[in-house]
Ligand SMILES: Nc1ncnc2c1ncn2[C@@H]1O[C@H](COP(=O)(O)OP(=O)(O)O)[C@@H](O)[C@H]1O
């Protein structure tokens with residue numbers, strides 16, 4: 001089976017900048033994403049890596065100004081959405097592509113009932129009457145594990161985890177083809193995180209959705225995703241199946257991410273955080289953006305930006321170190 | 334390769350240091366980049382200059398208060414650029430002196446408010462508890478009487494001198510300012526550096542001087558500037574209603590008011606002082622807005 | 635909710651009594667002698683002066699005067715006007731409809747101008763429209779309304795002769811006062827609308843609304859405006875309350891026979907009961923409108939409503 005012919009999402013060389021008073025923020029600098037139907041892609045990276053910006057680009061919801069999509073194409077079901085009219089985009093948002101945002105505490109409108117906030121999206125895309133839409137809202141709430149009677153309540157009457165369930169209900173109300181979840185559990189308590197994640201996995205499988213799971217938590221990736229892309233300073237530095245990236249890590253940054261995880265069953269191992277900070281995206285360093293923090297960096301890394309190159313069918317890495325014969329990360333050796 | 338790391342770090346620390354040293358010049362830079370704020374600043378400076386040099390420019394007895402009936406109600410001309418009023422006095426000369434009076438009253442009233450309001454608000458906010466309760470109860474009762482009304486009542490009781498005007502308007506604006514100071518003090522009080530100061534054994538006075546006052550100053554500067562505009566508005570309003578500074582003392586509000594009955598035959602008596610008031614208040618407001626943005630860039634989006 | 639309102643009304647009483655006391659004492663120590671002002675132009679004998687003083691009850695110690703006034707106030711008696719001899723409350727009620735009419739239409743003008751301009755300025759931040767809107771608002775807050783009123787009068791009454799220059803009657807008498815008061819209120823209200831909308835439209839729930847595919851109009855009106863309304867209602871309510879207490883300046887310019895005029899005349903004539911009565915009524919108006927605004931919040935924001943019923 002050739003999955004490449006059946007991509008739900010195909011992003012090519014996407015560049016997104018924020019043109020602010022302080023300077024141009026180079027948030028996304030030429031990324032490629034291929035997502036097969038009914039697959040789940042994880043996007044990992046530190047805060048500020050450009051994850052949210054990438055996700056918002058797919059809905060064309062980058063705040064403008066200051067955000068500008070400088071170049072690239074975003075093919076949704078084979079159609080370039082960057083060429084769509086605003087009206088066409090509105091019919092895609094919420095119906096074909098839905099998004100779950102990071103902070104459930106602030107993502108619901110405090111002055112409308114949750115039922116109304118769910119019903120609104122069904123009325124818009126499926127032309128239901130108000131009462132039918134409210135009924136659907138109740139059903140959708142049940143689906144995410146909230147009693148339908150609570151649809152007349154307001155967001156402040158729900159806990160954080162419950163709010164996130166409401167947001168999931170809004171996103172799933174119209175059975176989208178693609179669900180983008182932007183750190184859906186970051187703001188939640190650990191115990192609630194597991195529940196919400198389980199719910200999302202379950203619904204994804206039941207509804208046959210494709211999904212992008214944005215997170216900085218590698219554990220979530222391992223649990224939920226098929227493929228993963230590691231983002232650093234607006235570029236994909238490593239991508240591949242979860243197995244490839246986790247078992248045969250190739251990029252020094254990915255290695256750093258793994259090293260900075262606490263290892264529970266190995267008491268002797270120490271957490272080794274990556275030294276330094278993410279570079280300021282207004283003044284990205286020349287060459288590989290990671291070189292100031294990279295223990296393997298050499299001359300070329302300060303001058304040329306590495307391209308993603310493939311080792312095997314799906315495993316891509318953007319690192320000059322592999323110019324050297326027999327180079328291996330310490331972690332594997 | 335480790336060399337790279339070092340360079341990157343040192344660059345970072347240098348720029349950090351530069352930022353700290355030049356905070357005031359950074360504020361000035363931001364202020365300067367805003368055209369409207371600069372226009373406001375220039376006009377305000379000119380007005381202050383005119384007010385300060387009023388004594389050199391015109392003779393108070395001769396040009397400002399002595400009637401000159403034969404030349405009454407003349408429109409603008411070479412001799413009288415702004416025309417003459419209903420008893421023939423040169424409007425430009427009166428406006429120059431009026432600038433001095435209006436600005437003096439405004440500055441004095443705002444300084445009054447800042448001193449009294451800061452005292453009340455700081456004590457209330459810093460000590461909290463019972464003291465705060467009592468002070469704020471009384472403050473709220475004063476605040477429940479609308480500003481202009483309180484000023485009118487006090488001015489009526491005291492009479493119409495310039496000093497009384499300052500007191501009336503000063504007192505009327507104080508409760509609002511006290512609230513603002515109190516809120517600022519309370520928000521600063523709970524911040525970490527104050528706690529740290531306490532933990533390090535600082536006493537109340539040291540903490541007030543070292544932490545509270547410096548942190549309250551930026552909002553006070555902005556509020557003080559905008560207050561001057563509001564006070565000018567109040568002063569001229571009172572004079573307009575015949576409750577403020579009385580003629581023959583030239584004050585923009587009473588000059589304007591004096592022109593009302595001659596609106597048909599000599600509109601310039603009303604138009605010109607009014608324009609001066611608008612320009613003055615406008616430029617102070619522009620400056621105040623610019624100052625606020627410059628002092629707190631986070632507010633500006 | 636009704637318990638909340640009851641509590642608020644109860645809290646109002648000491649504030650209004652306190653404000654009345656402040657005004658009473660300020661005026662009692664006035665340098666103007668109401669007796670002399672009342673008898674002005676009659677060249678009175680010392681006996682006449684003394685008699686008038688007794689008639690007005692001004693011969694008693696101030697504390698006695700104060701308690702007798704407060705006693706009356708608690709029974710709803712605002713005293714008797716020195717000049718007309720009629721109860722102050724009656725005089726006030728006779729003037730109130732004119733003030734109510736002016737305050738209402740000014741509110742209408744202000745809201746009609748400020749809300750649309752504020753909203754568009756916020757969603758098109760830094761556009762030419764925003765610049766225009768903010769220039770307008772800045773001029774609005776910087777222009778004293780006595781001057782604006784006189785300039786309108788100069789143009790529409792003196793030069794063009796389209797509108798009467800003052801007085802009370804049909805719509806033609808109302809236009810200039812309402813526009814004068816309304817536009818001077820609109821400046822602040824426009825700035826408030828813009829800043830409140832700017833604050834709201836960068837909230838996460840607005841992004842959620844856009845991600846649903848809603849049109850910009852629905853996003854702004856249904857999702858943003860309702861959230862932005864609270865500070866706007868506060869400002870507009872504050873202005874309305876003050877206008878209800880008498881727009882002294884506007885009423886003076888256009889000889890509008892409202893309570894603001896009543897009070898200014900009272901001041902000029904030394905009619906102390908009228909002045910105190912007007913101030914008390916104004917404080918009551920402002921407080922009642924404030925309470926109305928607070929109750930209105932509950933309809934805008936369920937969280938506030940929940941707080942009230944607690
Ligand atoms: N509206 C905006 N204006 C200016 N810069 C922005 C804006 N939104 C995001 N950025 C910048 O773009 C970069 C990427 O941000 P984002 O996509 O939110 O990262 P992530 O979701 O990975 O944390 C960051 O440096 C961030 O500061």
Ligand SMILES: [Mg+2]
Nearest residue numbers: 051052102182
């Ligand atoms: Mg993010």
